Amino acid sequence: MIISTNTKGKENFKYEIIFLLFQIFFIIIFCVSSTYPAGHNRQGRNILVNDSTFIEKHGQLRVEGTNIVDKNGTPLSLRGMSFFWSQWMGRFYNYNCVKWLRDNFKCTVLRAAMGVESGGYLQYPDIEMNKIKTVIDACIDLGIYVIIDWHDDNAQNYLPQSIDFFKKIAALYKDHPNVIYEIYNEPQQVSWTNVVKPYAKAVIESIRPIDPNNIIVVGTPTWSQDVDTASRNPLNYENIAYTLHFYAATHKQALRNKAITALNNGIALFVTEWGTCEATGTGFLDSAEVELWMNFMESNKLSWCNWSIADKVETSAALKPNVSSDGGWPDTSLTISGSLVRGLIRLYNDTINTGIRGNKEIYFNFGLNQNYPNPFNPETTIEYTVSKPGISKIKIYDITGKLVYTIEENNIQKGTYRYQWNGLNSSGAKLASGTYIYELETDGYRQAKKMILLK
Numbered sequence: 001m002i003i004s005t006n007t008k009g010k011e012n013f014k015y016e017i018i019f020l021l022f023q024i025f026f027i028i029i030f031c032v033s034s035t036y037p038a039g040h041n042r043q044g045r046n047i048l049v050n051d052s053t054f055i056e057k058h059g060q061l062r063v064e065g066t067n068i069v070d071k072n073g074t075p076l077s078l079r080g081m082s083f084f085w086s087q088w089m090g091r092f093y094n095y096n097c098v099k100w101l102r103d104n105f106k107c108t109v110l111r112a113a114m115g116v117e118s119g120g121y122l123q124y125p126d127i128e129m130n131k132i133k134t135v136i137d138a139c140i141d142l143g144i145y146v147i148i149d150w151h152d153d154n155a156q157n158y159l160p161q162s163i164d165f166f167k168k169i170a171a172l173y174k175d176h177p178n179v180i181y182e183i184y185n186e187p188q189q190v191s192w193t194n195v196v197k198p199y200a201k202a203v204i205e206s207i208r209p210i211d212p213n214n215i216i217v218v219g220t221p222t223w224s225q226d227v228d229t230a231s232r233n234p235l236n237y238e239n240i241a242y243t244l245h246f247y248a249a250t251h252k253q254a255l256r257n258k259a260i261t262a263l264n265n266g267i268a269l270f271v272t273e274w275g276t277c278e279a280t281g282t283g284f285l286d287s288a289e290v291e292l293w294m295n296f297m298e299s300n301k302l303s304w305c306n307w308s309i310a311d312k313v314e315t316s317a318a319l320k321p322n323v324s325s326d327g328g329w330p331d332t333s334l335t336i337s338g339s340l341v342r343g344l345i346r347l348y349n350d351t352i353n354t355g356i357r358g359n360k361e362i363y364f365n366f367g368l369n370q371n372y373p374n375p376f377n378p379e380t381t382i383e384y385t386v387s388k389p390g391i392s393k394i395k396i397y398d399i400t401g402k403l404v405y406t407i408e409e410n411n412i413q414k415g416t417y418r419y420q421w422n423g424l425n426s427s428g429a430k431l432a433s434g435t436y437i438y439e440l441e442t443d444g445y446r447q448a449k450k451m452i453l454l455k
């Protein structure tokens with residue numbers, strides 16, 4: 001049942017008066033409580049807190065201790081998707097796909113994975129460079145961050161080519177805060193001190209005279225798992241982060257312990273690639289372990305990209321075969337992994353909702369409030385604010401991304417609404433304990449939050 005705080009229908013005059021009183025009330029509250037954080041006044045009115053792109057808001061990033069911080073010095077977590085090897089899934093390296101990943105997935109970062117060997121950049125430098133540049137240019141235009149990943153696992157064997165590539169990229173993009181250099185995807189079981197670190201020093205010292213400040217992410221041995229080893233003998237440069245990769249069905253607490261060691265030793269980590277499944281990129285999808293990793297990454301403010309934007313038949317691919325190259329994918333064309341990960345990106349990036357104003361994408365905070373009580377059993381109240389009349393939907397998903405319940409209002413007026421949800425799915429069956437995601441969709445805007453049903 002929907003209860004509106006505004007009157008509906010023909011009592012427009014009364015509505016205007018009540019609304020005016022509300023405005024006066026909020027102005028008074030604002031004046032009295034000007035020392036409160038911005039989020040404090042959210043209820044009841046839709047307050048525009050920001051109308052710039054994500055990049056305009058956060059700007060030049062830097063590494064401060066174990067954190068990545070934005071231009072204001074505030075720790076920032078970037079969450080998004082990695083593209084697949086450019087030589088094999090190059091069809092997704094286009095502007096429309098980047099735009100879809102920003103607008104529909106809510107990515108604030110994308111990773112362009114330059115395939116180096118196996119018919120990649122070493123063989124076809126111009127073709128592969130153009131794919132990477134297309135993604136970088138799109139991310140710059142659309143106001144999100146982009147990782148330029150030298151996607152190789154023997155990069156020390158191609159040092160001159162790597163240096164040449166990153167010098168070219170730095171010369172082109174040094175003045176754009178969007179760019180993050182990832183100079184070595186996954187070193188294999190080679191020495192940090194004698195192989196990876198010297199390679200990293202050579203590449204970093206080629207980039208730095210051109211681009212003195214953008215973050216450089218450095219791969220670590222054993223397919224970017226030995227972050228603890230790197231932390232004992234770190235690189236002595238500014239704005240360096242270290243790569244941590246995991247595949248949830250293979251890498252568990254033991255790898256999180258390595259990450260804890262690295263953080264305790266004071267280095268910054270960036271999860272430039274992770275998968276929901278086994279280390280092969282396929283096999284079992286371990287959603288319970290994904291949740292543990294999510295909690296770990298969130299509590300340590302780690303940034304991440306999920307592997308991958310691909311329509312290959314394997315568990316980690318976010319897309320089912322033969323989807324369009326240009327985004328616009330219906331929900332049914334996402335794989336289980338794709339649905340789960342998109343839900344997580346939307347969930348955790350929810351403070352930067354996007355919408356169109358004029359012809360410019362804006363980021364702002366609107367009124368989906370935390371449900372209460374939370375955790376709940378069996379009832380909870382979902383409260384949200386709609387800033388324009390029209391259709392509003394609340395969709396409730398389970399943690400695997402399966403839609404379990406929809407609340408739809410076709411003729412909703414502007415105002416704040418409360419919905420009492422009884423923990424039943426759309427067929428009236430009781431739902432299991434667990435985390436659920438509820439997402440408000442109104443006037444082209446989306447916002448999601450998490451709630452917990454505890455029995």
Ligand code: CA
Pocket residue numbers: 173174175176211212213214
């Ligand atoms: Ca720069």
